[in-house]
Amino acid sequence: MVARLVVVEGLDGAGKNTLTTALVGELTDRGVSVGRLAFPRYGTLHADLAADALHGGQAGTADSPHAMALLFALDRHAALAELRELAASHDVVLLDRYVASNAAYTAARLGPGREAEVIRWIGELEFDRLGLPLPDLQILLDTPTALAAERAGSRESADPGRTRDRYERDAALQTATGETYRRLAASGWRSPWRVLDVDPDVRELADLVVGS
Ligand SMILES: Nc1ncnc2c1ncn2[C@@H]1O[C@H](COP(=O)(O)OP(=O)(O)OP(=O)(O)O)[C@@H](O)[C@H]1O
Numbered sequence: 001m002v003a004r005l006v007v008v009e010g011l012d013g014a015g016k017n018t019l020t021t022a023l024v025g026e027l028t029d030r031g032v033s034v035g036r037l038a039f040p041r042y043g044t045l046h047a048d049l050a051a052d053a054l055h056g057g058q059a060g061t062a063d064s065p066h067a068m069a070l071l072f073a074l075d076r077h078a079a080l081a082e083l084r085e086l087a088a089s090h091d092v093v094l095l096d097r098y099v100a101s102n103a104a105y106t107a108a109r110l111g112p113g114r115e116a117e118v119i120r121w122i123g124e125l126e127f128d129r130l131g132l133p134l135p136d137l138q139i140l141l142d143t144p145t146a147l148a149a150e151r152a153g154s155r156e157s158a159d160p161g162r163t164r165d166r167y168e169r170d171a172a173l174q175t176a177t178g179e180t181y182r183r184l185a186a187s188g189w190r191s192p193w194r195v196l197d198v199d200p201d202v203r204e205l206a207d208l209v210v211g212s
């Protein structure tokens with residue numbers, strides 16, 4: 001890996017995609033070359049199985065937090081070659097969701113008593129066994145849960161093809177996931193983290209991403 005690997009994390013509807021797009025624009029204007037990838041990689045096998053499961057398909061697969069986590073992990077494993085290519089040909093690779101999404105959502109589903117165990121499992125599975133590269137920086141876009149839910153709801157109303165999935169409709173899960181994300185960030189899980197309030201200044205964020 002040559003590029004700086006920077007991850008944007010947060011709840012459903014937090015604004016990760018919107019922020020990543022703005023960041024790509026700002027960095028590109030500065031002459032920084034940016035590769036971009038979002039997980040799950042919809043349109044590919046494991047991601048589409050996961051999406052189908054979260055919309056009630058795949059014979060109840062979504063009832064199992066571990067089965068869902070494995071699908072998301074295998075999606076990233078299948079992206080390894082693409083990740084390496086992006087890293088070899090850009091200054092920065094920006095990822096919209098990565099391994100910490102799996103840690104946060106799966107731990108939130110299993111409850112606080114199993115958080116440490118499941119976060120260890122995800123880290124060992126994805127970084128140590130599947131060989132995914134460690135991020136240089138993880139950014140938590142800490143949009144308030146109610147605002148993120150409102151945005152996800154408005155997006156659904158505006159685009160009937162973008163119906164909310166099981167996780168997006170589960171307010172308690174979103175709250176618990178936000179709490180787990182904050183603990184991951186506070187503990188510096190697997191990289192340095194930066195926690196951002198809603199609607200951050202993109203120029204300041206670009207400074208942070210290029211390490212200045
Ligand atoms: N700063 C903002 N102000 C107002 N609306 C916003 C802002 N950022 C994002 N939105 C809107 O909120 C919705 C969710 O944003 P976005 O798709 O960027 O979130 P996301 O975190 O990538 O979501 P998901 O993980 O669920 O795909 C979109 O309809 C987007 O247009």
Ligand SMILES: Cc1cn([C@H]2C[C@H](O)[C@@H](COP(=O)(O)O)O2)c(=O)[nH]c1=O
Binds near residue numbers: 012073098099101106
């Ligand atoms: C990558 C990834 C995602 N999830 C969860 C988070 C979301 O609720 C859904 C789908 O993601 P999207 O950003 O809304 O398209 O899946 C997860 O649990 N683990 C992961 O690794």
